Amino acid sequence: MCRFLAYLGEPILLEDLVCKPRHSLVRQSLRAEEAKTITNGDGFGVGWYGERESPGVYHEVMPAWSDENLLALCANVRSRLFFAHVRAATGGGISRQNCHPFHHGPYMFIHNGQIGGYPQVRRGLEALLPDPHYENRRGGTDSELLFLLTVARIDGGMPVIDAVRSVLHDTVDLMRAKGITAPLRFAAALADGEQAWAFRWASDDQPPTLYLKPQRGGWAVASEPLGDDAEAWSPIAPDQMIHLRAGQQNAYALV
Amino acid sequence: MCRFLAYLGEPILLEDLVCKPRHSLVRQSLRAEEAKTITNGDGFGVGWYGERESPGVYHEVMPAWSDENLLALCANVRSRLFFAHVRAATGGGISRQNCHPFHHGPYMFIHNGQIGGYPQVRRGLEALLPDPHYENRRGGTDSELLFLLTVARIDGGMPVIDAVRSVLHDTVDLMRAKGITAPLRFAAALADGEQAWAFRWASDDQPPTLYLKPQRGGWAVASEPLGDDAEAWSPIAPDQMIHLRAGQQNAYALV
């Protein structure tokens, strides 16, 4: 399991959420409180939208807590929409290519959870990727695969919620066909540069935690609350998708 | 293009070939003489057989010339059969998973060259991998793919030369089917812990350079001669496979 956060709102310094809160994501990399794995030290990444259509993305295999570059970057980059992720590797080796956020065109994605029995279904899932998205596969994680499958369907014209639903559905089908009983767990966030979507779902009844908080005329989403203002964070209900845009957020049933 | 060396013979310190010669592989990482890319600084690796059936393998994304761990390792590890490789990335990002030698069971492999139009044929080639070898795919390079395809056929009972021949043949077929005119180039070495094979071949008439030299009751193979004794190194003829065992070497037509 991993820890992540997402922000959409007035431009703020990344450090306001990534580094400064008492229980910031950097702190969670060393000592998470609600995660199955306490330490999330197998690399990390941040991605942010600035002047361009596609995000700037920084990946590193070192633990977030010991990377001075991350502190410098977060102290000097201001963004209206950014993601950050600290990794506890479950499948796939330690490499930058396996660090979140993944990105493709204007899209960016972070994930906490995993595909049960991934080695057995990986091949079948990769077979579902259209050629252009297959060529864009850079690492070996289940998370990147879920992302590319989703983007492929969005690129094909599907609404975001339908794309995610159908990818989760197809994945579970493949898992069942292989007789896998381990669950598919999926807390995730997706952005396109203007809006963001957060997802909380699992094929069993234990989706990873995910919280939402109003923040500076916008919202922050995080695997666990970031600090002293614990009561300001509301759990996102299981099986929900939250759609975040400037000035509004809407919840939808994911299944 | 990359640079590599292979050794089979009486146990010697790795540094005797990797670090100490005037034009050692470490030196070639900074300044190769016969390579298309002068600098081979996109990671490196060494692999050696010791007491176990499978080799010990060390991969690093830093350039070989600046890695003190490599010097320490090579000054202290003695082996009868080892490979070393410095990389100039052509396809696939910089990661340890993309560094040679690749290994699987008792087999170890290094490669210099590339599959023309790799992004277009990658998918088709990966489809040829049996499931167990597909699951063992760790990076994204063409070299690892050629290795796993070869090992899959060896594991299936094919002699080494036939396995390599058929993999090269199938790859060229796929390239042609995709209308790729860029060549497949293949200088490589394979080992199983007891014996080693060196290959020099290309689909056009320009196979990467490869040299052979008697060394300490055994042989060294290298992309370019390692130093002052240039005349002791003989070019391996194009389209040949050299089979190296204790006390003997034999050349075979590869095609």
Next chain:
Amino acid sequence: MCRFLAYLGEPILLEDLVCKPRHSLVRQSLRAEEAKTITNGDGFGVGWYGERESPGVYHEVMPAWSDENLLALCANVRSRLFFAHVRAATGGGISRQNCHPFHHGPYMFIHNGQIGGYPQVRRGLEALLPDPHYENRRGGTDSELLFLLTVARIDGGMPVIDAVRSVLHDTVDLMRAKGITAPLRFAAALADGEQAWAFRWASDDQPPTLYLKPQRGGWAVASEPLGDDAEAWSPIAPDQMIHLRAGQQNAYALV
């Protein structure tokens, strides 16, 4: 020897100088044309001023040419004053702490050159550092030491040109006292967030190259011209300091 560039002017994306020119600094990391060492692959760094008094600084031990983070950063960060540096290690191991730019409070510094006989004079030079600057020593390079000595004198009230002059003078004195005949060579740039200074000097008559070019209502300084517009770059004369501010540049005799 290393390669560096400095920019002061209207805010531009870092990539406009660091990555995009035909002979950009990233390109020079792999293949410099006027340097004693062709490859500058022993780490690199960029530093830029944004909203804060002190600069954001990014250091990495990988070669600049293979770091995707650098591309992403430079494509998304815009600054009115920034430095970039690719390193060919002469003294001091490969570590982020030994990568330029060095920074202290509002000051940032990059250097190409070296102190002849550094191991013999290092101790004597370090003894000249006041305690607070000694405590801020993070790596082991001669460059960081020249920077901290300079900043200590500026902090003590000395004008920049006098601080640099006296540090160079004291260093040469120490070298002579130790009987060192190798030269002190010094192409460097210093910034304080508002203005920048470029220096070209050597204790023999062979100072490292340094060029100046008007750029976007400001100036770029570089170890060698960045591209097609070679004629737009003027060599900075030996033994000179160039003082760069918004709208003006002035040259001073450094000795």
Next chain:
Amino acid sequence: MCRFLAYLGEPILLEDLVCKPRHSLVRQSLRAEEAKTITNGDGFGVGWYGERESPGVYHEVMPAWSDENLLALCANVRSRLFFAHVRAATGGGISRQNCHPFHHGPYMFIHNGQIGGYPQVRRGLEALLPDPHYENRRGGTDSELLFLLTVARIDGGMPVIDAVRSVLHDTVDLMRAKGITAPLRFAAALADGEQAWAFRWASDDQPPTLYLKPQRGGWAVASEPLGDDAEAWSPIAPDQMIHLRAGQQNAYALV
């Protein structure tokens, strides 16, 4: 605080202590049980004596738990005398130069603990280093400094126990002169290729834990027991030095 282990006895694979035990040092890097810092993920190192007078040393800034090179190295290197160390950084940045074991000539050293108020006494301690040892200072840690001071005295003819005693004494004197009340804590091991010494001491009454266990005709020393055989490990008494040689171990009062 960090975690370490030392072994002297019949040659064994490093993995027998570093990787394989239930509570191995690799496991302790992620989840130590008796340490002030649970996670020791700020780099690590192993050092071993083989055919040469000086040890082979491998340093890495990644956490030990995620480094496949470490597993490969430990599975293939056999030694009669080796050290391993996982770091939780207290002073000094994350760099290979700051990773243990430190080495100089035939000597190798690992340390758990710290010099209270190190930034204030660092300069005074460095002033005690003779020139040749000062020139060998590669990083910025208190541990390396304690090592070089000790080796300088051993090189000057002092017995090991007197060298360590006098270094600890001088350090405490300097701390007092600076009015530092934080303690000097020192669990450490030193080797010269034939014999090893383990130390447990603190200037207050809280020396870091250190355990001793007979192992394969020799001994293992560790910050905490390595696994199921907890009862086989005896705490080393505070203020003691254990001298380990082939076939014998002797305890001495350290103060």
